[in-house]
Every structure is written in C-alpha cells, then in structure tokens.
Amino acid sequence: EIVMTQSPATLSVSPGERATLSCRASRSVSTILAWYQHKPGQAPRLLIYGASTRFTGVPARFSGSGSGTEFTLTISSLQSEDFAVYYCQQYSEWPRTFGQGTKVAIK
C-alpha cells in the first residue's frame, strides 16, 4: 500500500500568519491527492482535490501544490476557524490511505 507521511505532527502558528503543511507519498500518486480539515466533534471537510483544486466553497487562502511524492498545503493567513487537524489522502490506488495528520494549533 502507499504510505502517506505528514510533517510536522503539530504546527504552532499565530493568527494571520502563513502555515505550510507537508505530505509525502511512499511512491508516486501523480496529482491524485486530497487534503481534509477535521475539527473535533465535526465531520471532516474536503479542502483540496487533484493536489491543487479547491473544493466548492473553500476559501482562497487554502492552496495545494505538488505532484508525484511531495505535496504541500498552504494556508496563507490563518483565521481562528482554521485551527484544526489536516490530513492528506491518496486516491490513486486501493487501499485508500491517509497521512497521520498535522495539528495546526494556536501559538
């Protein structure tokens, strides 16, 4: 299976600052990668698919980049509602696999 590895495990950021989250695949997934936001007690939310395409209703401050095995999710200016856990996930092959998550915490 394709192993997804995210870094860092926790990212402490001040509101208004930029956050950069990384995701690495154990082998190429081309751009068949998604990013999700998950807040406690809520349903996870799709942010990015196809590595760089924002899903419906996702603010422009969220952007995704990368291809092959290296991917990045950038939040350009963190808002209070952005503090959450973020997961990358490949849907190139079965089984579908997630990274272990990056927690974006208030600094």
Added chain:
Amino acid sequence: EVQLLESGGGLVQPGGSLRLSCAASRFDFTNAAMSWVRQAPGRGLEWVSTVAPNGVVTYYADSVKGRFTISRDNSKNTLFLQMDSLRVEDTALYFCVLNGGDFPNIYAFDQWGQGTLLTVSS
C-alpha cells in the same frame, strides 16, 4: 445540501456483530460511490470500505476484509456496513462518505456524515 445520517452504533462485545446504516439525501445516491471511513479514539482517519453505485463492486481495507460487508439499497438511498467478528481495535467513530467521480473513476471523499460510534468491549 448533501445529507448523510449514520445510525446503528453502540456497545458490542468482542466477537459480536453490528450493522451500521447511513441515510442519504439531497443528491443522486443511485449514481454515487459511497464509503465508510473510521477514526479510532485519539487516532487519525482510516478508510474502511467503498462500494460502487451498482453495489456489486466493493473494496475493503485489509484490516476488515472477510469480517465487514458493505452494501447499499438504492431504492431507499441507504448505505450499510455489516460488521462481524468485531475486535477491540474496531472501536471507532464511523463516518459515511460520498465519493466524488463517476464510476469506474472513484475520487476523493467529497462529503461526510457526522459519524456513529462503535465501541467493542467486554
């Protein structure tokens, strides 16, 4: 707005069985691939299973293969997960998820329910 409402969670002893349901509405369920994804306490997200729109093609994580069965009733817009031979490590919040794409292309997990909690304990 897509609605996915899970039910059927509860407390089960190891070795027991349970069936989860997901009532779907406000989208074309008949032509949508559907999945179950779970989150164990304090852990990340884990894909469990996916079913094609026709209910015939199914996919399973190795951790549940042979024990769980995904199915759907397109006449009732309902997704199911039959879970047998349950283990303590199956304890998790189980999310019902709508996949993007048109079968055979099954894409990301577009929309998620709130989840239903399964606890496996003696």
